[in-house]
Amino acid sequence: MKKMLSVLLVLCLAFTLAACSSSTDSSDTATTDGGLDAVVKAGVLRVGVKEDVPNFGLRNTQTGEIEGFEIDIVKLLAGKILGDENAYELTPVTAKTRGPLLDNGEVDLVVATFTITDERRLTYNFSTAYYEDAVGLLVKKDAGYKGLADMNGKVIGVAQSATSKEAVQKVADGLGIKVSFSEYATYPEIKAALDSGRVDAFCVDGSILGGYLDDTTVILPDRYAPQQYGVASKLNNIALSKAVDGYISGGIADGTIEGLINKWGLKY
Amino acid sequence: MKSSNPFALWRWEKLFGEWQMFGEGFLRTIEIAALALILALVLGIIFGVFSTSNNKIMRGISRIYVEFFQNTPLVIQIFFMYNGLAIAGLRLSVFVIGVLGVGIYHGAYVSEVVKTGITSIPVGQVEAAKSQGFTYLQYMRYIILPQTIKIILPPLTNQSVNLIKNTSVLAMISGFDLMYVADSWASSSLDYGPSYVLAGLLYFMLCFPLATWARKYEERLKLNDIARIPFDKREVAVP
Numbered sequence: 001m002k003k004m005l006s007v008l009l010v011l012c013l014a015f016t017l018a019a020c021s022s023s024t025d026s027s028d029t030a031t032t033d034g035g036l037d038a039v040v041k042a043g044v045l046r047v048g049v050k051e052d053v054p055n056f057g058l059r060n061t062q063t064g065e066i067e068g069f070e071i072d073i074v075k076l077l078a079g080k081i082l083g084d085e086n087a088y089e090l091t092p093v094t095a096k097t098r099g100p101l102l103d104n105g106e107v108d109l110v111v112a113t114f115t116i117t118d119e120r121r122l123t124y125n126f127s128t129a130y131y132e133d134a135v136g137l138l139v140k141k142d143a144g145y146k147g148l149a150d151m152n153g154k155v156i157g158v159a160q161s162a163t164s165k166e167a168v169q170k171v172a173d174g175l176g177i178k179v180s181f182s183e184y185a186t187y188p189e190i191k192a193a194l195d196s197g198r199v200d201a202f203c204v205d206g207s208i209l210g211g212y213l214d215d216t217t218v219i220l221p222d223r224y225a226p227q228q229y230g231v232a233s234k235l236n237n238i239a240l241s242k243a244v245d246g247y248i249s250g251g252i253a254d255g256t257i258e259g260l261i262n263k264w265g266l267k268y
Numbered sequence: 269m270k271s272s273n274p275f276a277l278w279r280w281e282k283l284f285g286e287w288q289m290f291g292e293g294f295l296r297t298i299e300i301a302a303l304a305l306i307l308a309l310v311l312g313i314i315f316g317v318f319s320t321s322n323n324k325i326m327r328g329i330s331r332i333y334v335e336f337f338q339n340t341p342l343v344i345q346i347f348f349m350y351n352g353l354a355i356a357g358l359r360l361s362v363f364v365i366g367v368l369g370v371g372i373y374h375g376a377y378v379s380e381v382v383k384t385g386i387t388s389i390p391v392g393q394v395e396a397a398k399s400q401g402f403t404y405l406q407y408m409r410y411i412i413l414p415q416t417i418k419i420i421l422p423p424l425t426n427q428s429v430n431l432i433k434n435t436s437v438l439a440m441i442s443g444f445d446l447m448y449v450a451d452s453w454a455s456s457s458l459d460y461g462p463s464y465v466l467a468g469l470l471y472f473m474l475c476f477p478l479a480t481w482a483r484k485y486e487e488r489l490k491l492n493d494i495a496r497i498p499f500d501k502r503e504v505a506v507p
Contacts, residue, residue: 096451099458103274123458157442161455182442183452189440196354198441 035237036081039108045078048093048101048110052187054211055264056113059092066090069264070111073130073231073248076256077109080247095161096185099123102234109233109244113208115163116230125241127248129228130257131266135164136206137220138213143200147222152177157190157199159183164203167225187212207266274461283462286453293449294470300366300445301432301474307371308431309424312378317408319383330379337376343437345369350441362443366435374431381423385416418489425482429475436471446470 039045049070050057057068071090079085091107098110102124116126137156139145148171158165160183172179182199184190191212194202201220202212205227209219231248233241251257271278283290319330337345346369353360360368389412397407436447450467454460 095455096460099455099460100274120458160451161458165456183448184442185440185451192351193442196351197359198350198354 036239045088046107047074048091048107050112051092072260115227124232126230127245131229133205134223134226135167138202138209154200156201279459293446297446303367304371308374311375315379316382320386334376366438385420422486
């Protein structure tokens with residue numbers, strides 16, 4: 001028994017050490033040849049996108065294709081990097097899978113409503129923000145809430161890995177009220193919890209909320225903590241992230257991205 | 269620049285700075301698993317005994333219970349208790365759903381284990397007990413069940429191990445258990461490597477001793493069952 005445990009412990013340590021040492025190796029080589037060359041060589045840009053967020057990345061059930069604002073961003077990037085708008089390959093991701101997929105090299109970029117934070121910059125490279133959105137609250141009409149101030153002691157449903165929890169907590173502290181949070185893996189799960197009365201408000205970025213608005217619910221006018229979405233890439237793919245950053249900045253400067261935002265009607 | 273490896277040392281340091289969060293989740297998982305196990309055992313014994321009775325209705329009830337809960341996914345049962353019942357007006361707390369949901373689900377499996385245990389006792393013993401004037405409850409209590417326990421303990425511990433692991437479905441309904449904490453931390457800090465490794469280790473710490481104990485117990489039982497007949501040299505000579 002004791003022997004087995006010690007063997008296990010040693011294995012764990014070895015695993016961690018191996019992971020650490022391999023990281024230094026790969027970062028050394030990666031900075032020299034860069035992920036950009038690999039993308040150009042492969043001739044296809046592999047990108048992780050959402051497939052369950054209306055207007056940003058949603059699978060069209062008729063055609064089977066994923067469509068939305070973020071897919072148009074991918075087309076823009078593929079066009080600039082590879083000279084072909086359609087030289088991309090989409091992988092549907094969730095908040096839980098987008099990090100691991102980037103790390104293990106399954107995708108080159110993630111364009112999936114990924115909010116930029118200082119903490120996350122330690123783990124991934126983020127481009128200039130291509131979209132800015134604030135957190136909003138979706139509530140049931142018959143509950144009669146006018147704003148967060150009316151929600152003392154209520155439960156707010158948020159998505160895992162979303163930054164909305166901290167944002168709302170800060171505002172609630174400022175108002176001197178107490179709210180609690182329940183986290184869910186996907187947006188439809190939060191909507192189900194709102195419908196069944198498990199949570200009193202559905203709190204995510206305003207533009208995403210728009211996709212879940214129906215006859216029984218209403219979006220409150222309050223907006224908190226602007227969230228910036230950026231294109232994420234592996235921390236050591238410096239060449240690729242610099243190129244992407246340049247194209248996103250360019251797209252903002254020449255109004256292309258503004259045009260795409262209007263095309264998808266994203267301003268709520 | 270810090271290492272970007274998902275298992276880098278600084279991520280572990282950050283994780284252990286938040287050990288209280290994992291501690292609370294771990295504790296909650298233990299509480300839910302313990303209560304659910306008690307419920308599963310009670311239900312399992314009741315329905316297990318039902319399924320071996322001569323009464324058709326009792327056998328029918330037990331059959332329906334077992335088939336329903338064994339043949340639908342636990343995830344759907346939990347999701348239904350969380351959202352379905354809430355829409356119908358019954359709002360159970362997540363903790364109660366954990367205990368009831370996991371307890372009832374595993375009760376069905378325990379019931380099958382108990383049934384097998386009872387039917388493995390030779391019919392002759394029941395007949396002997398009846399001939400001595402034992403009633404149904406009496407011979408169950410004094411003759412059959414005590415022998416059954418020895419037989420079913422190993423498979424029961426397997427069920428307990430599964431039960432502990434299955435409490436992780438509560439993460440889906442925001443259950444604040446160990447898996448939920450791991451998910452939450454993994455996705456908010458992006459330190460998914462250390463987060464899931466730690467959660468896995470904690471589950472392992474709960475399950476491994478149980479499984480080992482069951483294995484050892486089974487081995488000991490087998491040894492006990494080998495009959496030790498005093499060796500008599502004269503008997504060997506008999507042709």
